Amino acid sequence: MRQFLILFSVISLSLFSSDKLGKLPVYxxxxxxxxxxxxxxxxxxxxxxxxxxxxxxxxxxxxxxxxxxxxxxxxxxxxxxxxxxxxxxxxxxxxxxxxxxxxxxxxxxxxxxxxxxxxxxxxxxxxxxxxxxxxxxxxxDKKNIYLALSETGTGSNSQLKINSLKPTYVAGEPIRFEIESTEDNYVYVVLVPENQKGEPVLLFPNQIQNDNFVRKGDKVTIPDKRISFKAASSPSKDRIRAFASREEWKEFQLRGKKEDSFYRLLPPAVTGTKTTARSMVMVTNSLTAPIEQTPVMEWEYQILSR
Missing domain, CATH: 3.40.50 (Rossmann fold)
Structure with a gap:
């Protein structure tokens, strides 16, 4: 089980229009x-x-x-x-x-x-x-997905609310919060680490909570109480990003080891899906589009050393 420490001065909600990006997030x-x-x-x-x-x-x-x-x-x-x-x-x-x-x-x-x-x-x-x-x-492809998860702009039209996320935590303290959807949506919640060499972690859905269709007014605790998600001991600035999509992200594959609680969000090529040269061009051009086109809300918060 991987542990994470999230460091930031105050809890905040970042609002940026994805229209300002003007292009797919690529390197x-x-x-x-x-x-x-x-x-x-x-x-x-x-x-x-x-x-x-x-x-x-x-x-x-x-x-x-x-x-x-x-x-x-x-x-x-x-x-x-x-x-x-x-x-x-x-x-x-x-x-x-x-x-x-x-x-x-x-x-x-x-x-x-x-x-x-x-x-x-x-x-x-x-x-x-x-x-x-x-x-x-x-x-x-895998790196581009991580980049899209990290940099897709947030917008005020998101249909998600977050509850029970404290302004500060201490190292080793369990981190658990609640997501509420104001409409029927497929919900994807990602932890984006400050260290860009790290990989975003898909907190929801996960291997326990594998159904991520959330109906209007429903509240989901993330992660499930059967999953341990704690702040680590090394300071870093991480973000929680929640995406609300009317359609399931079928372009991607969810993959996780048995000993892991959380999935990874991977492109078809990484999981061995066969593609022709012609279809590879068509699929890749739209690979990160579902992420970029999905309304997303972002939260940042602080973990203090003991």
Whole structure:
């Protein structure tokens, strides 16, 4: 069971119009070949086209002097001092994709530029480079869902109310609150951690409360009293985001391990759903649309150390 600590000065309700976003929440991505060989450039261009054609990200212009920069990471994904210098020079870029072919292997690395961390690295024989790209795109779909859950703008037309959420908690104290819907809705409640390297957690529905259709006037305690959800000991600023949808989010898969209380919200590609190249473009373009188009309310609150 994972524990979470939520730190903020006062309880508040943030109101932002999703119309102000003007676009799907996606990352600004630079795709670069580690060395300018013919095979590396071909793999780089193929990945760029896949990301651009499916709207998985905003592909930035080629970087200058990429082949002379140092890209080194340890087993934990931490960059070397010279790599940190290279990352600090990447202005206006959220993520960096590095591709290379080494000893007959195609390699894809995905770097969080802001937090200077290697998030993904995988390799396959060059003959299976398209399979490698497909695996990476599934990973990117997952990241885009997390981004949409985190950044979709809230609006005053939300049909949800929250009760019993205290202004402050202490470390280790159970966190439990009540959601009320003013209309018949499918309700999705997500914990978004302050640490962007963490993943949003789907608090509702969960493995105990797997029916998330809430009728008008009904009140649901989240999480169920059979589930332990406590504040952890390390300070952080986290958010509770509640989405009210007239339609079920059928584009996504709910997945959780037996030992976990909470689900993960995943794209079909991550859970092994087969798609053709043509359908992949159509599905991906609308993958995060249900999240972006669903009214959402957000609450922030404070946990104090003991």
């Amino acid at each position: 600004k991505i630079a795709v670069e070949a580690i060395s300018q060989t013919e095979d590396n450039i071909a793999l780089r261009d193929f990945i760029k086209e896949q990301i651009h054609s499916t709207s998985r990200g905003m592909v930035s212009l080629p970087l200058k002097g990429t082949d002379t920069k140092v890209w080194e990471f340890d087993k934990e994904g931490n960059p070397s001092p010279k790599t940190i210098e290279s990352l600090q020079n990447l202005a206006g870029t959220d993520k960096l994709i590095l591709v290379s072919t080494e000893d007959g292997q195609a390699v894809i690395s995905f770097v969080d530029v802001l937090h200077q961390k290697l998030e993904y690295r995988n390799s396959l024989p060059e003959s299976l480079s398209k399979t490698l790209v497909s695996d990476f795109l599934g990973f990117l």
